[in-house]
Amino acid sequence: MDVQADLTRIDAADVLELRVGDAGGGALALRRHGQSDGGLLPVERVVRAGGSLKAPLEGLPLDDGEWDVLWVDGDGRAVPVDTTDTGVHLSDRAAYLRRPRRRELRAVRDAEGRLLLRATTVEPYAEVDWVEPPSPGGDTVAVRGVLAYTPDPEREGAPTLVARQRGLDGVVEAPADLDGRAFSCAVPLEPAALLFRPERPHNEWDLWLRLPGGAELRLAAHADDIADKKRKIVFPPTVLTGGGAPVRVRPYFTAKNELSLLAVADGGTK
Amino acid sequence: MKIAFVIANAYGLGGTVRTVYNLAEGLARRHEVEIVSLVRHKDEPFFSVPDGVRMRPLHAIGAAAGKAGDRGGAEERGGLAQAWWDRRARSVVPEAERERNKSFTPRAVHGLRRYLAGTGADVVVGTRPGVNLLLSAWAPDRVLAIGQEHINLGEHTPQVRQAIARRYPRLGGMTVLTSADRTAYRDLLGADDGWLEVMPNPLPPRRLPRSTLDNPIIAAAGRLSPIKQYPKLLDAFSRVAREHPEWRLRIYGGGDGEKKLRKQIADRGLSNQVHLMGRTKDITGELAKASLLAVSSRVEGFGMTIIEAFSVGVPAVSFDCPYGPREIIDHEGDGLLVPDQDTEALGEALLRLVEDREARERMGGRALVSAERYALDGIVERWEAFLERRLAESGRRPRPHAVSGP
Numbered sequence: 001m002d003v004q005a006d007l008t009r010i011d012a013a014d015v016l017e018l019r020v021g022d023a024g025g026g027a028l029a030l031r032r033h034g035q036s037d038g039g040l041l042p043v044e045r046v047v048r049a050g051g052s053l054k055a056p057l058e059g060l061p062l063d064d065g066e067w068d069v070l071w072v073d074g075d076g077r078a079v080p081v082d083t084t085d086t087g088v089h090l091s092d093r094a095a096y097l098r099r100p101r102r103r104e105l106r107a108v109r110d111a112e113g114r115l116l117l118r119a120t121t122v123e124p125y126a127e128v129d130w131v132e133p134p135s136p137g138g139d140t141v142a143v144r145g146v147l148a149y150t151p152d153p154e155r156e157g158a159p160t161l162v163a164r165q166r167g168l169d170g171v172v173e174a175p176a177d178l179d180g181r182a183f184s185c186a187v188p189l190e191p192a193a194l195l196f197r198p199e200r201p202h203n204e205w206d207l208w209l210r211l212p213g214g215a216e217l218r219l220a221a222h223a224d225d226i227a228d229k230k231r232k233i234v235f236p237p238t239v240l241t242g243g244g245a246p247v248r249v250r251p252y253f254t255a256k257n258e259l260s261l262l263a264v265a266d267g268g269t270k
Numbered sequence: 271m272k273i274a275f276v277i278a279n280a281y282g283l284g285g286t287v288r289t290v291y292n293l294a295e296g297l298a299r300r301h302e303v304e305i306v307s308l309v310r311h312k313d314e315p316f317f318s319v320p321d322g323v324r325m326r327p328l329h330a331i332g333a334a335a336g337k338a339g340d341r342g343g344a345e346e347r348g349g350l351a352q353a354w355w356d357r358r359a360r361s362v363v364p365e366a367e368r369e370r371n372k373s374f375t376p377r378a379v380h381g382l383r384r385y386l387a388g389t390g391a392d393v394v395v396g397t398r399p400g401v402n403l404l405l406s407a408w409a410p411d412r413v414l415a416i417g418q419e420h421i422n423l424g425e426h427t428p429q430v431r432q433a434i435a436r437r438y439p440r441l442g443g444m445t446v447l448t449s450a451d452r453t454a455y456r457d458l459l460g461a462d463d464g465w466l467e468v469m470p471n472p473l474p475p476r477r478l479p480r481s482t483l484d485n486p487i488i489a490a491a492g493r494l495s496p497i498k499q500y501p502k503l504l505d506a507f508s509r510v511a512r513e514h515p516e517w518r519l520r521i522y523g524g525g526d527g528e529k530k531l532r533k534q535i536a537d538r539g540l541s542n543q544v545h546l547m548g549r550t551k552d553i554t555g556e557l558a559k560a561s562l563l564a565v566s567s568r569v570e571g572f573g574m575t576i577i578e579a580f581s582v583g584v585p586a587v588s589f590d591c592p593y594g595p596r597e598i599i600d601h602e603g604d605g606l607l608v609p610d611q612d613t614e615a616l617g618e619a620l621l622r623l624v625e626d627r628e629a630r631e632r633m634g635g636r637a638l639v640s641a642e643r644y645a646l647d648g649i650v651e652r653w654e655a656f657l658e659r660r661l662a663e664s665g666r667r668p669r670p671h672a673v674s675g676p
Binding site: 113232234 | 478481482486487515532535536537541546547552558
C-alpha cells in the first residue's frame with residue numbers, strides 16, 4: 001500500500017517522525033537516491049505511537065547525499081514514502097544546532113512528493129541569527145548567533161572575533177561575548193578601510209569566532225532552508241574614510257552562506 | 271478539435287506563460303494542442319512544455335538567434351520585406367503595445383500571418399492585446415479566433431483600448447479572468463455574455479505539498495515591478511518585523527526592480543528579515559513553507575499566487591484591490607481583505623494572523639476547499655463548452671483531429 005505522511009520532521013536526536021495514519025504492517029528502509037534496485041538499509045527500532053512512526057536514524061551509515069525513504073510491506077515490496085510536508089520546520093533547528101554532530105540530516109520533499117533524507121557532513125560553526133549594520137556614525141557591525149554542532153564551550157576565558165583578509169595576510173581581532181551557547185560580537189570595519197588594497201577590486205574579510213579553548217568556528221547561516229543567501233539577503237554598506245580614499249564596506253553572505261565583509265572603493269561596482 | 275495558443279514569448283517566465291501551459295495541458299487530453307510563440311529568446315522554454323503539446327516558435331531573437339543562424343544578416347537581406355511586415359504590424363498593433371512587449375518583430379508578425387494562412391487549427395487563442403488584434407485582423411474565416419485577457423482592460427493605454435474597441439468585435443469570442451473585467455469589456459464592446467466569458471486561471475493537478483503553518487514565514491510572489499508595490503509590503507511587514515523579529519518575509523520573483531528593492535529593504539533596516547528569493551520553478555513548494563501569503567498590489571488582474579497559496583493550505587492577506595483578490599478571497603473565510611492601499615491595515619491584518627495560529631489554521635483549511643474551484647478539470651470543461659458554443663454559433667464545425675495528450 002502507498003504510505004503518505006502529512007508531517008515529516010527530524011528532531012535533535014536524529015529521530016525521524018512520520019505522521020502516516022494507519023500504515024498497516026511493514027518496515028522502514030532507506031536506499032541511496034537514484035539506485036532503483038540497490039541494497040536496502042533497514043531502519044531498526046521504529047516505534048509506532050498513535051498515527052506516527054518514530055525512526056531513530058542516528059548511527060546509520062549514511063553517506064553524504066540523498067536517500068529515498070521506503071516502506072517495505074509484508075511481502076517484501078518496497079515503495080517510496082510520499083509526504084505533503086516540505087520538511088522545513090524552522091523552530092526545530094535551534095535544538096538541532098545545540099548537539100555536537102558531524103552529520104546533519106534533513107527531511108526533504110521532492111517535486112514528485114516523495115520523502116528524501118539529505119545527509120551532509122558538517123563541521124561545528126557559529127550560526128548567525130542577526131547582523132546589525134552600523135548606526136549612523138558607527139563603524140562596527142554587530143553579529144549575534146549561537147554555536148552550532150559543538151560541545152558546550154569552556155566556561156573560562158572569553159571568545160574572540162577574528163577577521164581575516166581573504167588571500168592576504170591582514171588579520172583583525174576583537175573581543176566577543178558568550179552566554180551559554182549564544183555569542184555576540186562587534187566586527188570593527190575601520191581596519192577593512194585602513195588595510196584596503198585598491199589594486200584588488202574586491203577586498204573580502206572572512207569572519208571566525210575563536211572559542212576560549214582555541215577552536216575556531218566560521219560565522220555562517222546554515223540552519224534554514226535557503227541554499228544560496230548571497231543575493232537573497234542584502235545588508236547596507238558603510239562608507240569609511242579613515243584610510244584616505246573612501247572605502248565602502250558591507251557584510252554579506254558568501255556563495256557558501258558564510259558571513260564575510262566586502263570592501264570596495266567608494267564608487268566601485270558593489 | 272485542434273486548438274492553438276499564440277503567446278508573445280512562450281519561452282519566458284511569467285503568469286501568462288504558466289497559465290497557458292496549464293490550460294494547454296488540460297485541453298491536450300482530449301484535443302490536439304499547440305503553442306505558437308511569436309519569438310523565442312532561448313533554446314528551451316523556462317517551464318516544461320506539457321506532454322503532447324507542440325511548440326512552434328516563429329522568430330529566434332537575442333541569444334537564441336545566433337544559434338538559429340538568423341541574426342542580423344537575414345534581417346538585413348530581407349530588409350524590404352521586413353519593413354513591409356513592420357508597417358503591417360504597426361497598422362494593427364498600437365505603438366504602446368509594441369513598446370510594452372518587444373515580441374512583435376517583423377519576422378514574428380510575418381510568421382504569424384503565414385501560420386494563420388496555413389494552420390489546420392479549428393481555434394486560435396490569442397493571449398495578449400497585440401496578438402488578439404492581429405488575430406482579429408488576419409485569422410481566416412475557417413478559424414475561430416478567441417482573445418484572452420490575462421490582465422484587465424483598465425491596465426491598457428487609451429490607444430490600446432481604442433484598438434480593442436475597434437477590432438475585438440471581429441473575434442469569435444473572448445475570455446476575461448474576473449467578473450469585474452467582464453463588466454468593463456461589456457461596457458466597451460457591448461458584447462453579450464455568450465461571446466464574452468469569465469474564465470479563471472486553472473490550477474494543474476499536481477501532487478501538492480501542504481503547509482503545516484508552523485514556520486514564521488510570510489510569502490509574497492510576483493514580478494518585482496511597480497504594480498506589485500513591494501515597498502508598501504515592506505512597510506506593512508515592518509509592523510510584524512518589529513513585534514515578532516523571528517518572522518521573515520520571502521519575496522519570490524525577478525525583474526528590473528530588484529536593485530531598487532534591495533536598497534529599500536536595507537534602508538528600512540529589514541535586511542535580516544526580508545529575503546529576495548528570486549525566481550522559482552516550484553512556487554507551490556515554496557509557498558508551502560510559509561504560513562501566510564501577502565498581496566500588496568495596486569491591481570491584480572487575477573491573483574494566481576493567491577489560488578496557488580490556497581492550493582497548499584496557506585491563507586492570503588491582500589489589499590482589496592481591483593480585480594482578482596476580492597473575487598477569490600472570502601474575507602475572514604480563507605483570508606483577509608483590507609481596505610485598498612491601506613498599508614497600515616495590511617500590517618495589522620498580517621500581525622493578527624501572525625499572532626493567531628488557530629485562525630491561520632482555520633483559514634488554511636478553508637483555503638484548500640476554495641482552491642478546488644480552480645481545478646484544471648473543471649476549467650477545461652468550461653473551456654470546451656465555451657469553444658463548442660462559439661464554434662456552433664459561428665457556423666463552424668471542428669474537424670476530427672488526433673489527441674495531443676498521453
